[in-house]
Amino acid sequence: MRNVHFVTGFPGFIGKRLAARLLERDRKAQLYLLVQPRFAKDARREVARLGPKQASRVQLLVGDVVDMHLGLSGEEYRKLAGEVTHVFHLAAISYLGVDRRTLERVNVDGTRNVLELARDAKNLVRLSHVSTVHVAGNRQGVIDEDELEEGQRFHDAYEESKFRAEVLVRKAMAELPISVFRPSTVVGDSRTGEIDRFDGPYYTAFELVISPLRVPVPLPGDGSFPLNVVPSDFVVEAIIELAFQKQAEGKTFHLVDPNPMSARKVYEYVARRAGKRAPRGRLPAKASVALLRLPLLEKLARPQRAAIEHLNRIVIYNCRNTLEALDGTGIRCPPLTSYLDKLLSFVEEQQRLRREARTRAEPLPEDPLAPAEPAPPAPEPEEEAAAAVETDAAAAPAASGGKRRRGSRTARSRAKTAAAAPGVAAEATEADEAAPSPEPARTRREA
Numbered sequence: 001m002r003n004v005h006f007v008t009g010f011p012g013f014i015g016k017r018l019a020a021r022l023l024e025r026d027r028k029a030q031l032y033l034l035v036q037p038r039f040a041k042d043a044r045r046e047v048a049r050l051g052p053k054q055a056s057r058v059q060l061l062v063g064d065v066v067d068m069h070l071g072l073s074g075e076e077y078r079k080l081a082g083e084v085t086h087v088f089h090l091a092a093i094s095y096l097g098v099d100r101r102t103l104e105r106v107n108v109d110g111t112r113n114v115l116e117l118a119r120d121a122k123n124l125v126r127l128s129h130v131s132t133v134h135v136a137g138n139r140q141g142v143i144d145e146d147e148l149e150e151g152q153r154f155h156d157a158y159e160e161s162k163f164r165a166e167v168l169v170r171k172a173m174a175e176l177p178i179s180v181f182r183p184s185t186v187v188g189d190s191r192t193g194e195i196d197r198f199d200g201p202y203y204t205a206f207e208l209v210i211s212p213l214r215v216p217v218p219l220p221g222d223g224s225f226p227l228n229v230v231p232s233d234f235v236v237e238a239i240i241e242l243a244f245q246k247q248a249e250g251k252t253f254h255l256v257d258p259n260p261m262s263a264r265k266v267y268e269y270v271a272r273r274a275g276k277r278a279p280r281g282r283l284p285a286k287a288s289v290a291l292l293r294l295p296l297l298e299k300l301a302r303p304q305r306a307a308i309e310h311l312n313r314i315v316i317y318n319c320r321n322t323l324e325a326l327d328g329t330g331i332r333c334p335p336l337t338s339y340l341d342k343l344l345s346f347v348e349e350q351q352r353l354r355r356e357a358r359t360r361a362e363p364l365p366e367d368p369l370a371p372a373e374p375a376p377p378a379p380e381p382e383e384e385a386a387a388a389v390e391t392d393a394a395a396a397p398a399a400s401g402g403k404r405r406r407g408s409r410t411a412r413s414r415a416k417t418a419a420a421a422p423g424v425a426a427e428a429t430e431a432d433e434a435a436p437s438p439e440p441a442r443t444r445r446e447a
């Protein structure tokens with residue numbers, strides 16, 4: 001029996017890389033990729049980039065983890081549940097500026113809905129749940145992989161929502177074959193330096209230590225805290241390898257750098273490379289946080305304040321499970337010193353292209369140092385359905401909640417029709433590129 005993989009969080013930062021690698025490694029597998037309607041165009045473009053042969057094994061499913069049956073039709077859901085062997089749950093919101101209710105809906109309720117699919121999947125071999133090391137909250141010292149509920153408090157609603165999601169997953173381990181993965185801050189590819197953007201809620205940490213590329217900013221405290229970052233290619237390879245290992249079932253894995261450098265050492269290295277002198281003065285961490293709590297800065301600086309509070313702690317993530325399971329596979333987290341130059345070169349090249357584009361008044365390439373855009377507030381179910389009806393020119397005005405829901409299904413079915421076949425996807429991508437249209441600010445749901 002061939003493997004059938006289901007991935008949430010496509011076409012996000014890690015999701016699109018994991019999907020492409022699954023196709024390369026498992027050459028007979030079928031992939032189902034869950035895509036929100038507003039990202040269907042991006043998803044079609046990513047699938048088209050895989051090439052005709054790979055794309056023929058991919059089917060896009062337009063839906064949403066927050067909805068019952070993941071927003072799929074009854075027929076789609078039954079087919080998926082009857083075929084799927086491996087589930088990779090990456091969909092999540094990590095932006096710290098999002099309200100608590102939205103984080104709960106996506107990170108907690110979304111995980112609950114994926115667990116329901118896993119229970120309905122008769123051929124399930126493994127559910128791989130992507131969590132985060134930040135479920136440890138405000139704990140300090142050594143954090144073991146098997147620890148979760150240790151009385152910790154949380155710096156923000158993001159950490160708490162991911163914690164609550166993992167609690168659900170831990171309880172489901174008694175009945176389902178599950179592996180949990182907790183990456184630290186994910187940066188670019190260690191082989192090429194390519195960065196979409198620094199991923200995770202605490203990207204500010206890495207931005208601070210590479211600030212000499214632009215203007216050196218003093219580090220909070222003495223910079224002695226470990227800067228634990230991991231390259232995206234290591235995270236993808238580790239998740240896929242362990243998802244196929246029988247002995248990885250029922251375990252939690254820290255996907256971290258086992259020997260992280262201190263932020264001060266990285267900061268000084270970047271300053272030397274940029275030919276700039278690192279500031280000698282120190283900005284006490286408590287003073288940094290207090291400054292960012294001022295009324296005029298509090299809302300704008302919430303992510304930065306959370307990152308600084310996180311940075312001013314000595315935390316060691318024990319990764320014994322990961323090291324033992326990956327021993328002999330050739331997969332390991334490379335030291336930051338082995339790929340930092342590649343990351344910095346990529347960032348510098350993107351900044352050069354942006355400067356040139358400004359002089360020619362061309363569209364700017366994406367800045368990997370720019371923070372992620374905030375997600376729009378989560379609509380009420382009735383509002384969401386009504387919006388879908390309004391976009392459906394053929395639908396009659398809704399007079400009740402039930403009619404609105406049918407309008408929502410109609411709009412979704414059109415999106416699904418456009419995304420279903422790889423051949424159609426390639427044609428649609430060409431048309432989209434030929435006639436681009438402005439889109440509202442968006443934030444992908446991924447881990």
